[in-house]
Amino acid sequence: MLEFIQQLTDDQTAVVGCVGAIMGATLTLMISFHSNPQNRQQAKSLSASKKLEVVNKEQQPQRRRAA
Numbered sequence: 001m002l003e004f005i006q007q008l009t010d011d012q013t014a015v016v017g018c019v020g021a022i023m024g025a026t027l028t029l030m031i032s033f034h035s036n037p038q039n040r041q042q043a044k045s046l047s048a049s050k051k052l053e054v055v056n057k058e059q060q061p062q063r064r065r066a067a
Helices: 002-007 010-035 037-059
Strands: none
Touching: 010 037
């Protein structure tokens, strides 16, 4: 792995570093969001309400005109 990094040009090393930084920031954001208990409860209630919306839409009679 170290040989691979040494073969990269300066621009390629910068791109790899930027991608790594973005991935690290995303991971940190996800961990901090999911570690907050209020966000976990909110996510559960949102997913439950979305499921109810889908069920309600499927149960409603659909009126369609004949072509």
